Amino acid sequence: MNLEQIIQATKEQMPLSRWEHTLRVRDTAMALAEGESVDLQKVELAAILHDYCKFWPAEKLMAQIKENNLPEELLLYNKELWHGPVGAEIARKEWAIEDEDILNAIRYHTTGRPGMSPLEKIIFLADYIEPGRQFPGIDKVRQMAKTNMDQALLQSLDNTITFLIEKRQKVYPLTLITRNYYLEQVMLQERS
Template identity: 65%
Template sequence: MELDLLLQATKEQLPQHRWEHTLRVAETSIRLARRFGADEQKAEVAAILHDYCKFWPDEQLVRWIMDRGLPEDLLQFNKELWHAPVGAEVAEVRFGIQDEDILNAIRYHTSGRPQMSLLEKIVFLADYIEPGRRFPGVEEVRKTAESDLDRAVLAALDKTIVFLIERGQKVYPLTLHARNHMLEQTAQKR
């Protein structure tokens, strides 16, 4: 996998502010991978591609969802979810990425899922806490991420769910299942 090719291809898909976010997510992913013992190169690749499809037209995302046999229930939820599973498909089809861990880190970076791998947790969390993020509670999650990846992921899931509920939006079931699984995992660590 040629990193320069992935960087250039992704930059061409994104407006400047989202490209800068992507670079910060990549830096944060590498830092978290180093801290928690994950593969830094895989973390960087997944982070670079995580928002590749974020600004594609809705029709194009829907076409990929349908053509690639992705879960159609996605279409019943906020379209902000769509780019992640489509992005994993694009990473495989256009860039030849076969590593399931990288693909899953892209696929679940917005929703989370139960039994996330270490890499999936890292990219999910890096997207949430990268230094450009400014919203209530992010500093608390950043601080937790310094020492406990699972508790930080749980906190991010909790805050995401509360955010959606407070805005009267539906919560994707996979996110609820991810949260419940992380709750069980962190309870076992006590």
């Protein structure tokens, strides 16, 4: 596995604006990783690959979901969710990445999941708070991410769920489960 080849291949999968987002996610992830017990090479690799399949046609993503026996319930929800799970499978197949932590960081960067590893939290939050993102509530999450990733995760999930409800869109069940899990984590932290 050659990082430069992966970088070039990823860049070719997306428009320039999304590539610039990917680079900002990488930089944000590297900053969030400071002081954490994470391998910086894993952080960079997961950040570079997190949106690898984002601009694939829906039919191609659908075919990959079925071919890789991914949860077919994904197809009942917004196609914006599909590229994470598919991207993890592509990283395994095309780039021989077997590290489950890297694969999970790619797989769950849009939905989250209960019990995320530090690497998964970093990629999830970096994707959410990178400097190119501008929407109500983002600055609060950016501040929280500097001191408590679980609080930042909870706030970002609350923001996402509220946005989806206001737009009358379905909320993926794993996102709700993840939100409730991190609510419990934050409440436990506040009690201790």
